[in-house]
Amino acid sequence: MSTSRRRVCAASARRAPFAIAVLTALAAFFHPSPVQADTNATDPAAPAVAPAPAPLHPDLAAIAAQPDLDGRTRLEIQILAGVNGARAQHGLPPLILDDRLVAAARQHAVDMAHRGYCRHTGSDGTTVRDRLQRNGYPYNNWAGENILCARHTAEAALGWWLSSSPHRKNILHGHFTHIGVGVSMYGQYGPDMTLVFAAGDPATREPGVYRAFREGATAAWIGATREQDRSAY
Numbered sequence: 001m002s003t004s005r006r007r008v009c010a011a012s013a014r015r016a017p018f019a020i021a022v023l024t025a026l027a028a029f030f031h032p033s034p035v036q037a038d039t040n041a042t043d044p045a046a047p048a049v050a051p052a053p054a055p056l057h058p059d060l061a062a063i064a065a066q067p068d069l070d071g072r073t074r075l076e077i078q079i080l081a082g083v084n085g086a087r088a089q090h091g092l093p094p095l096i097l098d099d100r101l102v103a104a105a106r107q108h109a110v111d112m113a114h115r116g117y118c119r120h121t122g123s124d125g126t127t128v129r130d131r132l133q134r135n136g137y138p139y140n141n142w143a144g145e146n147i148l149c150a151r152h153t154a155e156a157a158l159g160w161w162l163s164s165s166p167h168r169k170n171i172l173h174g175h176f177t178h179i180g181v182g183v184s185m186y187g188q189y190g191p192d193m194t195l196v197f198a199a200g201d202p203a204t205r206e207p208g209v210y211r212a213f214r215e216g217a218t219a220a221w222i223g224a225t226r227e228q229d230r231s232a233y
Contacts, residue, residue, distance in 0.1 A: 101180025140200030150189035
């Protein structure tokens with residue numbers, strides 16, 4: 001074989017891998033191979049998935065154990081646990097903490113503590129039903145309220161309420177579905193406490209303390225809702 005012929009063959013041999021690669025690429029372009037589906041891709045035609053509803057009965061012990069919780073909110077959570085514990089002992093379902101009832105309860109507890117009285121009628125003449133309506137809970141005939149002044153622990157408060165017939169009736173009432181717990185730490189002789197009971201709205205508004213716990217934002221929520229001292233009144 002001539003030298004020139006050997007050069008041509010050698011050059012063709014060197015070009016062969018490159019030519020094969022080009023042909024392979026073209027074949028893949030015109031006849032693409034199956035591609036594995038992206039399991040994270042969103043199908044625009046698929047219906048939107050609603051977020052999971054917030055739990056109605058989160059772990060109260062875990063909420064109360066948070067280091068960021070203030071004494072006021074911890075006492076409220078302990079009272080709620082005591083109320084539902086008493087109901088469980090009598091075969092009753094737990095009451096659901098609702099943000100509207102919490103607002104009504106806190107407002108009345110603060111009003112009592114800072115204005116120096118202990119009664120169900122507010123300093124502005126409102127009743128518990130007035131305060132429920134003012135905070136967005138629909139008016140109905142199923143409403144109740146327990147108040148207590150100058151008790152320092154949840155156990156002491158629950159013991160007193162459960163030993164009093166009308167207060168015990170509210171706690172163990174089979175028709176109530178929602179509850180609000182409110183405490184003021186500035187009572188004249190100790191914390192002033194309010195429980196608000198209601199039924200009539202099938203919906204529940206998640207309490208701020210539950211939402212803060214769920215979102216890991218308890219410190220920020222406490223800072224935004226901290227009770228003002230007596231000088232503010």
